Amino acid sequence: MSWRHIEERAFKGLMLFSTALVVGSLLWIVAVVLWKGAGALKLSMLVQMPRGGAYGDEGGILNGIVGSMLLSLPATVMAGLVALPVCIILQDEHAGRNPLIRTARLSLDVLWGIPSIVYGAFGYTLMVYLGLRASVLAGIIAITFVQLPIVARAIDEVMKAVPRELKEAAYATGATRFEVATRVVLRQCLPGILTGLLLGFGRGIGDAAALIFTAGYSDRIPGTLAEPVASLPLTVFYLLGTPYPETRARAYAAAFVLLVIVLTVSVVSRFVAVRFRRSTVS
């Protein structure tokens, strides 16, 4: 066998090894967290508040579950409200030559790369400026920033896929740009927009770094927007830092719930996307 065939074999082996290692590691993570979490999770934890203080060894993680929803759901709506108009502008004709659109794309690229801890720090400066303390409102704002580029990119992708003929047909009947954007493009993209929002929600609910500064932590469910609030990722983080096994068990349970939510959302969003593709004619 000549050298080049030995090389071929060797590298093919290396590649198979790498692929197995990468995929294996990623599945290992899911397996470890699900296994550990399933062992620690009691159904009563899902409906009980923590007792004996935030780090107490009794009770459940309801504060984290409700808190995460209180933060991520409004943040998803807000991210969508900002992303939709931007994406409609991004679809304009001659997009390549329009400086506004080119700068907007560049800005989205920049925002996409900014780490969530920086959004948290920015949220904190905003908080200080507005005289807020760690609160639900500040947390929602920080998570909105985290989600915005993800949601915008996803929506832009589906809007790009709208056939040009569809828009032209609408224009030909005398529709205005606004009518084409809201009644044709938006309607055609509705499942895709839902996918994008779910993607953003999944990212937002898992983010902890942006919340440390802004949402704080609490062992109660907040009554107003100005109170601090717990979240699932920070529940994992803080409870894992305690030496008590019962408290750490709640951290595993919180991670389990978080992972299940994120994986479910991810799979559902893909399902929506696939269904959408099937229902399109072109």
Add this chain to the structure above:
Amino acid sequence: MALVSRTNPLPQTALIRKATDRGGYLVFRAVTILLIVLPGILAVSLLIRARPILAKVPILDLLTSSNWHPARGEFGFFAFILGSAWVTILAMVIAVPLCLLTAIYVSEYASPAFAAVFKPVVDVLAGIPSIVYGLWGVLAIVPLVAGVAPAVGRYLGFVPGLSTEGFLTGDCVLSGALVLAVMVAPVIIAVSVEVLNSVPLELREAALSVGATKWQTVKHVVVRKSLAGLVAAIGLGFARALGETMAVLMVVGNVVNAPHSIFEPAYPLPALIANNYGEMMSVPLYDSALLLAALWLMLIVILFNLGARIGLRLVTARFWR
């Protein structure tokens, strides 16, 4: 619009439709402009909060001193910058060869069925929260590293960077780097596969038809053709790794220390920012120092990201990921 006769005024509904169109697009444009200036607002607001410390300490001292005693007003970031560099670069050293080989396998060798399953699975795994990666690090990687460290120290301790003299627990540079390597893998692989797939099939066929083996084709044609894109993929992974906070924070030790070995604890910049929220309210200049760190982090990450994006634009047209 030109079809409407000038002598007949527009009917009422047409006027409303026109007004809605103008107004709606005005709002859309305003939101877009807001988005455009958002990165600037971020940088400026962080800069404003960071000015007190910049006014008091020369920036060169902040970057090169490793005296970190906030209570005494000494803010030297060197240990944290070095910590970030160690963890991130080691993570890339581990991740890049594995990810590139995986990407080449998926795009060049694997059956279409495998590739079709691989991509969504990696996408789903890319969305796993960093706290979950961190928990895996705590449960699996830290004990693993703690287990192998003494043996490595005994037999390979003479190699620079592998000494276990500063070894405390499994919470060290290596643990952070391993967790990060797995976290950036989906990013690097997804972009690399996309880049490799963009190489025209004809180029491969030309190489194969003159008798090159598959690997020779990959090595001399496919990789060479997509080199800039692969570098961009690595750049995106690097930027992601540099800014990653929670997962690293949980496994890296968080000891203010300029590491000399992969078995020493470190304290990367994002961990510093995240860990000191409580104290920073009470010590003067502390919050200013942390927000300055956030500003640096943002600027470095943006630099890498934009560099990578521009590289990608050059390689693949209309490829936006």
